[in-house]
Amino acid sequence: MPTWLPKVAAICFVVVSALVLVFVYHGFRGSFTPGVKVTVESGRSGLMLEDDAMVKAHGVHVGSVTTVQQTPSGAVIELRLDPDAAARLPADPGADIRATTVFGAKYVTLTDPPSPGPVGLTEGTVLRASNVTVETNTVFESLSDVLQAVDPAKLNRTLGALSSALRGQGESLGRALVDTDAVLTRIEPRTETLRRDLAAAETTADIYAGATDGIVASFDNLAVTGTTLVDRADDLDRVLLAAIGMGDAGRRVVEPNSEQIVDVLDLLRPTASLLEEYSPVLPCFLQGADRARQLAEPASGGNGSSMMLKSTFLLGTDPYEYPRNLPVVEATGGPRCGPLPIVTADETPAPYVVANTGANPFEAGNTSPVFVPDSLFELLTGGAG
Template sequence: MTEPSPSKVRLVGVVFLVVLGMVFALAWALYTQSFRSTVTVSLQAGRVGLVMDTGNNVRLRGVEVGRVTAIEPTPQGAVLTLGLDPDQIGRIPADVIAEIVPTTAFGTKYVSLVEPPEPGPGRITEGAVLHNSAVTVELNDVFANLSRLLDSIDPAKVNATLGELARALDGRGDSIAALAAVTDGYLTDLSPKLPVLQRDLEALADVSQLYADVAPDLLRVLDNLTVTGRTVVDQADQLDAFLAGVTLLARTGDDVLRENHEGLVTALDVLRPTTDLLHEYEPGLTCFITGLDRTRQALEPGIGGASPEIRLNSTITLGQPPYENPRNLPKIGAANPPACHGLPFVDETERPTPQIRTDTGLDPHTGEVRPGRPPVAELLFGPLLTTEPSGGDS
């Protein structure tokens, strides 16, 4: 058997290396899912913390739905490129938010997609931009903060403080437990009232805003009150004199009312029928005065207007018989209700106005004129009283 030629051995070695490289490349491509299409979205975060690398998981409700394909630092933090599984897109709402959380205290981090309490109907799409809501604090941050704190304090003082605290708590475990139990009871009772407290705080914010809006007006009012108070102080003597006068007036009025209250009550009782009658005839009085004024305005042009002079029209009327008793005794027999008869505006349908009958015991139409009798003096002054001679010859 002949040995293979060196060139053939080299060729087989090269082919083996090529095949081995292709196997490794295929395994790497399968591991990184290079042959699988993804939906690319962006995640903007203020920071990503440590142990966040490309290839880390993207999870929804604990189920892997994609991977981190790229991390790019920015002045505001970092932008993560997420490659989501197209088969899982239908489960991810468009308004989803992201959190960067670790798998364990020291484990690698992953992106957790959190659905809102009431997700919208839309689904996430290619090119969407998500916003980070929280990044878990790493233990190294805690240790760094603790180290800075320990560097800034004196260990001796810390030791003394802890010693005093230990002595203060020594033997008081039961009291502390009872206090914790009471506090828990208070918190349990307070917990159902937290929504009411929240509403009260919101209302308090509105009230505070209202006070802030009216604060300039309140300050002006206080300034005015300051001026008023200063004026009262400056005029204290006049104010005292005024109050003394008011007090004296009150005492005098009290004396007058105390001495005359019965007379005032009697006067009011006596005035009641008169005021009731005036109240009853108030419509007639009002329209009579208004109509009288309108009549004055209508008659002014006929009697010379409002010039400073007096114009009189005089005539001679028949005399009336002299007063006789009991025929001419005064009598109040009117019983007419209040009426205006069209006043103050009387149209043609209301003319002449109806006659108002009043019974006063007088008859203005008792005079009698006959030719040749009576003489002029009787016409002017009424029948003259004559005395018949008591006796003698005629």
């Protein structure tokens, strides 16, 4: 046995032992290294995010990815962070999954929140990934799915037909683009108006949508009305003929007297204007008169439609003299009802308006009946003598 063989065997044993220690260290260093466990939830993780991927914050290595699990809603990524680094990080950082290059492996980077908060990322915190870089192989995969769904031969024929249709139409296409640009240029200043119109159209559409049942019911009613008119067409014809005959008879009556009717209406204009001005007074006056009738009927007698009254002469009033007692049209004050139609005991005597009408039975200051022989003679003889 050569003397060098034991030496070579010892050297090989040392090298193998060193390699085993190195592999064991790299394989289990995550298990023996204490760290802060954090979970990142993402809509997807991409194809190049693997275990032991780096976790960075502000470009500094602060931990590593321990596991990447795919779920029906996306991906769940477990991180192990260095305790000292976790103590300096914000309590609610953001998380992005980025790639070093378009073909490189991905890593997780922790970002600062929009507004400063407490410091110290604790064990069990769940973060939400806001951005995942799209790698080139993902694009190739999507393109491959598209190419598998589209028949290349049919796509070639479609592109060939499109090429043939566009060949020689460059000038027409150019004019169409220029015209489109001109139209869009004129529309662009009105975009705000269009936006308001669309918003109003949406509101109007909502109103019509809410009134759909009523509109449909109205159409159903119109259908019933139309059916009724069709079924009663003969009766409708007779009604229209009768209306035409009545209109012709009315024309024969009104036409010869048209001027007189116009004169009558013109004469009625001042009276109608006065009634229009005092129209608010008429309802309360009539209601007050009816109320007075109800109160007076028990004393004077009545049956609800008529009332018995006993009248007598009022002595003490001077006889009419011309022109001293000519009426004076100077009453003013406008329409007013006062306490009518119901006058309570607290409102008596009811207030009234004193107006100058030329009639004042007490202008002579009479406080008791006054006998005037001449006036009595004129009353008995009817003014003869």
